[in-house]
Amino acid sequence: MPPASIESRALGAYLGLALGDALGATVEFMMPREIQAEYGVHSQIRGGGWLHLKPGQVTDDTTMALALGQALLSAGALDATAMAEAFSDWLRAKPVDVGHTVRRGIVHYRNTGHTQMPYSDNDAGNGACMRVLPVALATLEADTAFVRHACQVQAHITHHHALSDAACETVSLMVQASLRGLNDINTLLGMAQKLVALHPEFNFRRRRSDNPSGYIVHTLQTVFQGLFDTESFEQCLIEVVNRGGDADTTGAIAGMIAGAFYGLEGIPGAWLKKLDPRIRAEIERQTPALLMLNLQSAELYPASQDTD
Numbered sequence: 611m612p613p614a615s616i617e618s619r620a621l622g623a624y625l626g627l628a629l630g631d632a633l634g635a636t637v638e639f640m641m642p643r644e645i646q647a648e649y650g651v652h653s654q655i656r657g658g659g660w661l662h663l664k665p666g667q668v669t670d671d672t673t674m675a676l677a678l679g680q681a682l683l684s685a686g687a688l689d690a691t692a693m694a695e696a697f698s699d700w701l702r703a704k705p706v707d708v709g710h711t712v713r714r715g716i717v718h719y720r721n722t723g724h725t726q727m728p729y730s731d732n733d734a735g736n737g738a739c740m741r742v743l744p745v746a747l748a749t750l751e752a753d754t755a756f757v758r759h760a761c762q763v764q765a766h767i768t769h770h771h772a773l774s775d776a777a778c779e780t781v782s783l784m785v786q787a788s789l790r791g792l793n794d795i796n797t798l799l800g801m802a803q804k805l806v807a808l809h810p811e812f813n814f815r816r817r818r819s820d821n822p823s824g825y826i827v828h829t830l831q832t833v834f835q836g837l838f839d840t841e842s843f844e845q846c847l848i849e850v851v852n853r854g855g856d857a858d859t860t861g862a863i864a865g866m867i868a869g870a871f872y873g874l875e876g877i878p879g880a881w882l883k884k885l886d887p888r889i890r891a892e893i894e895r896q897t898p899a900l901l902m903l904n905l906q907s908a909e910l911y912p913a914s915q916d917t918d
């Protein structure tokens with residue numbers, strides 16, 4: 611197979627996020643043995659689950675990412691207020707599911723106008739990482755310090771915690787390395803190991819991560835096991851979601867990294883055909899536009915705040 615282009619890998623990442631969300635939502639909050647009893651191996655986009663979804667319907671993981679992506683595109687800059695407003699509009703539209711920390715952050719913004727939550731030991735959920743992809747696409751050419759800054763601007767609207775920040779940055783850098791044409795999974799493994807060296811909590815080789823919670827550490831342990839113990843996009847996502855627990859979000863994060871690494875060509879056609887066509891169209895519209903944005907440090911502040 612010829613090497614996948616940046617566009618193919620970026621589309622793979624965004625569609626991978628949506629497909630991991632749609633696939634995982636069916637088995638969210640289930641134990642692995644319950645999944646096995648019901649489906650054998652859960653490997654089809656079939657909807658259902660505790661949210662009673664239609665086949666191919668996505669949840670907050672994907673729709674928050676789309677809200678963030680649209681905020682970046684509309685502002686043409688890294689504008690925390692535009693992002694917070696987009697999240698507030700997203701909540702007002704009554705999404706199918708809303709995380710506790712996400713809701714609290716949006717209400718905090720509505721009440722105070724502040725786009726950053728105070729630092730909290732309780733904010734180490736996976737809700738900032740699950741939606742980080744548009745930032746990774748829009749900052750592909752930026753240096754690491756700016757990618758880190760951009761991740762934190764979007765994350766801190768709802769989640770302000772060092773482990774969430776580290777996860778957002780690592781996942782973004784893994785997506786970006788893949789977009790640049792990476793063909794060796796060991797490079798991604800090295801990036802995961804670097805995260806573990808900085809924050810040993812993330813060690814993913816101690817035990818099998820079954821029934822992962824919404825704690826970002828459990829989420830990434832599951833994602834990394836799935837990513838590094840399989841050899842295709844499809845295998846990776848099946849491995850991850852069949853662990854149950856917060857399966858829509860482990861699926862979404864695994865989907866964005868594996869989708870970037872294996873490219874659009876690695877995504878099963880049968881899954882893509884099932885994906886909600888409005889979501890697919892929105893992803894196909896946003897992806898090239900986010901890459902074109904090419905945010906770097908010059909766009910640190912939105913144009914509306916320029917004095918000249």
Ligand SMILES: [Mg+2]
Nearest residue numbers: 669670671858
């Ligand atoms: Mg969800």
